[in-house]
Amino acid sequence: LIRGSCERRKNQKMEQQSEEQQDTSPEAMMAKAESLKKEGNAFFKKKEYAEALKRYVRIFLYINHLNVSDDLKQMVGNRAPETGSVKSEDVVKLQVVVNQNCALCKLNLGDYAYSETFCNKALTRDPKAMKAIMIRGRARLRL
Helix, strand or coil: CHHHHHHHHHHHHHHHHHHHCCCCCHHHHHHHHHHHHHHHHHHHHCCCHHHHHHHHHHHHHHHHHHCCCHHHHHHHHHHCCCCCCCCHHHHHHHHHHHHHHHHHHHHHCCCHHHHHHHHHHHHHHCCCCHHHHHHHHHHHHHC
16 A cells, blocks of 8 residues: 555656656746646645645746846856746746745744745845735734
């Protein structure tokens, strides 16, 4: 019984890895990030915060390299990661939203320090992110 369960998990992990390796275009990365966000939102609505958090955190693997500043592009030239048709503003917006969602999950799980950390990351990207400011305040009250 245990062996079968382990093999099933191993097969699922291998399928997931091969699925993730199929298309590495910036557009595919954003699509995968949006898909993970939807999955995370579904878990969040069911109050399964730990599962939601797992989905949200994986998003950063897909999008963080897509936000390359113009200054950096000029410095590294053709070695800068290709961003295709993905706009930098869209990446930043998703980074802010996902950090806020992670913060809310951590807040609901009682991990107030990490909740504040995720809020600070969101506010680094968008200092006017009201949701991050509110969540950070709630976390600080509970610290």
